[in-house]
Amino acid sequence: MAIALALVLVVVGSVLFHLWSPWWMTPIASNWRYIDDTILITFWITGVVFVAVILFMAYCLVRYRYRPDRQAAYEPENKKLEWGLTIATAVGVAAMLTPGLFVWNHFITVPDDAVEVEAVGQQWAWSFRLPGKDGKLGMATTNNVSDQNPLGLVSVDPNAKDDIIIQGADLHLLEGKPIKLLMRSIDVIHDFYVPEFRAKMDIVPGIVTHVWFIPTRTGTFELLCAEMCGMGHYSMRGQVVVDNAKDYQTWLDQQTTFGSTMAQAEHLKTAAVGPSQGEEHPDAARVPR
Known part of the structure; x- marks a missing residue:
């Protein structure tokens, strides 16, 4: 009993x-x-x-x-x-x-009007890339990754010139706009996870994975890595900020493009050691969509 x-x-x-x-x-x-x-x-x-x-x-x-008076059958x-x-x-x-x-x-059925945004995982930080005025993300390859070009973009690709690079800062998204999030890893397996968005996906070295979602309310949401990625896994955090149209445009106008960043880096390099002799990797592949 x-x-x-x-x-x-x-x-x-x-x-x-x-x-x-x-x-x-x-x-x-x-x-x-x-x-x-x-x-x-x-x-x-x-x-x-x-x-x-x-x-x-x-x-x-x-x-x-x-x-005592009963027997099992x-x-x-x-x-x-x-x-x-x-x-x-x-x-x-x-x-x-x-x-x-x-x-x-x-x-797995991405809307045709979804805006492509790239998230890049690297021990132990997040970087992001947004398309510029042409609405297209340029080519990228791991062979091009350097201190001046942390995402490995191909500078000779015209579509990459106006790409917006966000490193060490928050990712801003527009409320109510479908987002197709393309994800790459520079080193080990990571995982993009914002609990309030529900959608999550592993980021695997060597391939481009993706998820899509529509931010439905403004606010600031914590971005986590949901895959054990090394000693500093606990600190691989970021923030995703969902803005209304006015605030998003104000933030977007303050960002710098890949072209202007590389031009500034090249100018500083030329001033210090003379003209650059390096070239972009010729076999770079366009990030799939």
Whole structure:
């Protein structure tokens, strides 16, 4: 009886903790409420099963407890029970998986009007790149990475000249505008994660991964690396600021382009050691879209 009572208390405590838990999902700030809904469906299905199984165990402990005047009956097979459990399990699993399939289809279907923004992970900091007035991101290659060109852009590519480089500063996005976030890593695996956006993706060296989302409210949101990336993993943080149209344009007008940054660096280098003899890597590949 004591064990049965303990099981009932476990059920009651678990349900109450779930309903009044102080650790719940952060308020959403993107279009991915579908993900929240899918998680809630999973909680409801697994929660009902959890309660049913634990209460059934408590019932069995009471109903079939040992009594001197009773003897257990051996029943190796029960076709009706087996079919019932198999069908119920299949329905439950399908109910959990089906919403996820629809959400995943939406998750990988990027809107045609999405603006491409690049995030680059490097131990242990974030850098970003936004398209300039031409609306296109230029070519980049790891072979071009240097102190003067931390993202490895190809200076001879005309589309790269007006790209906006953000290093050691916050990433600003426009409220209500679809964003296709292209992600590269210069060293190890990282992961772009803003809890309020819900969308997250690993950043793998050698390939370009992506996610898309629509920021739905203004504010400042913490950017985390959700993949163990070395000793300084804990400090790989940043901020994403979602602005209204006026504030975003004000911020954008204050940024410098890749072309102006490289021109300034070349001028300083020429003044110090003479004309540069280096060339860009010829085999650079355009960042895919």
